[in-house]
Amino acid sequence: MTKRSRSEKLSLLSSWKQSGKSLRAFCLEQGLCYSSLLRYRKELLSSTEDSEGFVPVRVLPSFSAPTLEIEFPSGLKVRIPETLPPSTLLPLLQTLQSVC
16 A cells, blocks of 8 residues: 555546546556545545645735746636746646635
8 A cells, every 4th residue: 555645646537637637547557546535535525625725925026037827727726937947847747726
């Protein structure tokens, strides 16, 4: 039994969503335990529900460094400096995709 990190769980659930298959079919195809993915989904949904609400935001002065702008289907736009390391960017995008 392997203990998966939060980002691994998000990645698996994101892959399942993108596949367009039922969760059971996706698990069979990938050799994953159906009940584990159900539990991951429940854990991640409850953690996002618990964290909903106001979050302190600090407005920084604009800077001239090149940025990437990502617009989600919900209309949310996120501007990210191009210098952001991929190791930080990937979990950020996975989290935003799961809640947007």
